[in-house]
Amino acid sequence: MPNTTTVAEIGALLHKYQCPLSYHAVRTRILGSLARYDSVACPLSVILRFWDGAFPDLANFSQAHDVYQALGVTLWQELSKHRLSHEPFKSLEMSLTPLSTNLDVSGMVRVQEIEGFIAGIFDDGEETELPWPAFEAVTHLGDIRTTFFGLSKLMKRASETPGNIDKIAQIIKHMAILTSVMEVEIHATVLSCWASQKVVIAQPRLQQNEWWAWREPSLLNVTDHGSLAVC
Incomplete structure (x- = not known):
């Protein structure tokens, strides 16, 4: 598969091999893995986790190559x-308008993007260490995720009620603003972790009190709350 792989082609590949994650979640999960400051992410190990640790059934080496080329090379780069x-x-x-179908799904896409990013950063664990700027950004992302979850429910109710065009338009506007904030917080996390990763490589003996652990035992449960602890 050439390096000109498109979003549609990657999405079709994920569907073909029955990946439990959609393209938008795969994308942010890779980004979260790239952001981890304490290790060098291995593309193959990250990709395998999309299928719960085991590669999908592939007929031949060519198909395996296509999957790796699309996810571990093109999208990774x-x-x-x-x-x-x-x-x-x-x-x-x-692209959303008040007349678009399945509007509530758009909010859940943002929820899943955040969940994918956090899963990548936590490497599927329950605890990780983060530099302070990244910790703040990740905490904000938790709040943003909860808000998107609520907006999705609100959008569903509004869409099911006739004559709610103005209300739906307002919700779409709020989601667009919140998406911009989400993008800023994700990028801030990546920059903070990447800067710290370079420091760790150059000077591995950092004081433990310069780092924080952020715990989220059940990220998928919107009612759970993370707890803050000093390393």
Whole structure:
């Protein structure tokens, strides 16, 4: 598969091999893995986790190559650029109008983008260490995720009630503003972790009190709250 792989092609590949994650969640999960300050992410190990640790059934080496080329090379390289300050992260583009169908799904896409990013940073664990700026940004992302979850429910109710065009338009506007904030917080996390990763490589003996652990035992449960602890 050439390096000109498109979003549609990657989405079709994920669907073909029954990946439990959609393209938008795969994308942010890779970005979260790239942002981890304490290790060098291995593309293959990250990709395997999309299928719960085991590669999908593939007929031959060519198919395995296509999957790795699309996710571990093309998409990986595309997302790596966001470790630069002048390459801000942008969420999956969605063109919404009050007359669009399944409007509530758009809010859940943002929820899943945040969940994918956090899962990548936490490496599927329950605890990780973050530099303070990244900790603040991740905490804000938790709040943003909860808000998107609520907006999705609000959008669903509004869409099911006739004559709510103005209300739906207002919700779409709020979601667009919140998406911009989400993008800023994700990029801030990536920049903070990447800067710290370079420091760790150059000077591994950092004082423990310069780092914080952020725990989220059940990220998928919107009623749970993370707890803050000093390392």
